Amino acid sequence: MADTATALQCACVQMCSGLDVAANAEQASGLAREAAALGARYILTPENTAIMDEDKARVRSLVGTMESDAAVKAFSELAAELGVFLHIGSLALRPEDEVDGRLANRSILFGPDGGIIAWYDKIHLFDVTLGQGEKDYRESAVIRPGERAVMARAAGLRIGMSICYDLRFPALYRALARAGAQVLTVPAAFTVPTGQAHWHVLLRARAIENEAFVMAAGQSGRHESGRATYGHSMIIAPWGDVLAEAEDDGPGVILAAIDAEKVSDMRRRIPVLENERDFRPPV
Numbered sequence: 126m127a128d129t130a131t132a133l134q135c136a137c138v139q140m141c142s143g144l145d146v147a148a149n150a151e152q153a154s155g156l157a158r159e160a161a162a163l164g165a166r167y168i169l170t171p172e173n174t175a176i177m178d179e180d181k182a183r184v185r186s187l188v189g190t191m192e193s194d195a196a197v198k199a200f201s202e203l204a205a206e207l208g209v210f211l212h213i214g215s216l217a218l219r220p221e222d223e224v225d226g227r228l229a230n231r232s233i234l235f236g237p238d239g240g241i242i243a244w245y246d247k248i249h250l251f252d253v254t255l256g257q258g259e260k261d262y263r264e265s266a267v268i269r270p271g272e273r274a275v276m277a278r279a280a281g282l283r284i285g286m287s288i289c290y291d292l293r294f295p296a297l298y299r300a301l302a303r304a305g306a307q308v309l310t311v312p313a314a315f316t317v318p319t320g321q322a323h324w325h326v327l328l329r330a331r332a333i334e335n336e337a338f339v340m341a342a343g344q345s346g347r348h349e350s351g352r353a354t355y356g357h358s359m360i361i362a363p364w365g366d367v368l369a370e371a372e373d374d375g376p377g378v379i380l381a382a383i384d385a386e387k388v389s390d391m392r393r394r395i396p397v398l399e400n401e402r403d404f405r406p407p408v
Contacts, residue, residue, distance in 0.1 A: 132382035133280050135308075136165035137358040139371045139378070141346035142177040146187055149175050150199045152376060153213075160378045161207040166280055167383075169342045171358075172215040172230070172289045172314045177348045181267040185228060190219045191244065197233065205239030210279040214312020214342050215247065215288050220269060227269040232286050232312060234277050242279065245286035246271025249294050264290075276306050282385055285337070289313040292327050295334065302335035303398055307388040309337050314344040320355025325367075333365040336391040336398070338383050345374045363391040 138156040142149045153174050160168045175196040178184050191197055196216055204211035212234045220229045230247040248271045250264040274297060275286045285301030285308065292311050301309060309331055315324055320343075332339040338361065345356025358371040360381040368381035392398060 131281075131386050132384040133166055133282060134164045134380060135167045135340060135360065135383045136160035136163070136169070136378050136380045137340055137342035137360060137369075137371075138168060138170045138376075139343055139345050139356055139358040140171050140174065140376050141348060141354075141374075142171070142173055142175070142344060143349040144176065144178050146175050146196055149177075150196050154199070154203050156376060156378055157203060157207065157209075157211060160380065161209050163378070163380055165209065165378075165380055167210040167212065167282070169212045169310055169312060169340050170214045171342045171344045172312045173217065173344060174213050174312075175216050177314065177344065177350050177352065177354075179350045179352065181228070184217050185219070185226075188217050188219060188228065190221055191231065191233070191241070192221075194218055200233070201235055201239040201241070204235035204237060208237045210237060210242075211235045212279075212284070212310065212312075214310075225269070227265075227267055229271070230268050230288060232288055232310075234279060234284065234286070236279070243275055243277035243284075243286065245273075245275035245288070247288040247291065248272070248274070248297065249291045251290050274300050274304075276301055276304050282383065283307045285309045287311055289315065292331065295331065298331050298335050298337075302337055306335075307337055307385045308383060309335065309339045311339060311341040312343075313341060314352075315355040317353050317355050320357065324355055324357055325359070328359055328361055329365045329367070332361040332363055334397070336363045336395065337388055338362060343371070345371070345376070363388055 285306030344354040369379040
């Protein structure tokens with residue numbers, strides 16, 4: 126996609142975060158510097174940027190609140206150093222009102238001055254009962270769900286925020302699009318099997334049905350915790366075409382120019398948001 130006078134160079138950072146918060150912050154910072162050197166003014170990192178650890182008690186012992194957390198401070202300083210909009214896909218943080226011991230899975234957008242522009246807590250949490258001898262999974266046992274959709278503004282773009290499993294709930298993205306979002310962000314840590322089956326089709330569907338750009342920064346590779354993630358970070362245009370994709374499973378950066386005028390043009394040509402109607406549910 127060629128640059129235009131209204132286009133903004135944007136980047137997704139792909140990582141393989143481990144158990145060491147400082148090492149992960151250093152990896153993310155190095156990749157963000159690489160993206161900035163290539164001209165990116167808006168940079169998105171994956172879910173769980175600062176730590177990928179299945180031991181949630183250990184995670185809790187390492188993180189702070191948004192005001193006290195070391196990774197938040199480091200990324201604020203990095204955004205100011207680079208003079209970019211730095212969107213940390215998510216960090217595990219202690220909520221400001223610790224009522225039940227659960228953490229927040231929080232996405233944070235920093236401005237070029239290092240200040241926090243917006244933050245979003247993951248709404249949809251993966252809880253499943255598999256049975257037949259398979260292990261049940263309860264994300265909600267350790268993460269407190271968010272309660273509000275969030276749209277932020279960065280460098281003239283309206284950014285809709287989401288995290289990973291949210292991708293399977295199209296109503297969230299429709300609400301963001303109807304609020305004016307031009308870019309939908311999906312920082313993630315998709316597993317390999319679900320990524321191979323659903324990652325591309327779900328991301329392209331969210332772009333097409335909402336006539337918006339989609340930026341999806343992924344965790345990728347075999348993590349110290351033993352988990353394997355899919356990667357394939359992507360930037361997708363409103364028509365559904367893939368503008369950039371990370372082809373291997375290592376850390377790296379992808380870039381594309383995002384032009385908000387292409388969103389407006391698409392929504393004029395195929396006015397799905399205007400044509401959408403309320404209806405009575407089936408009985």
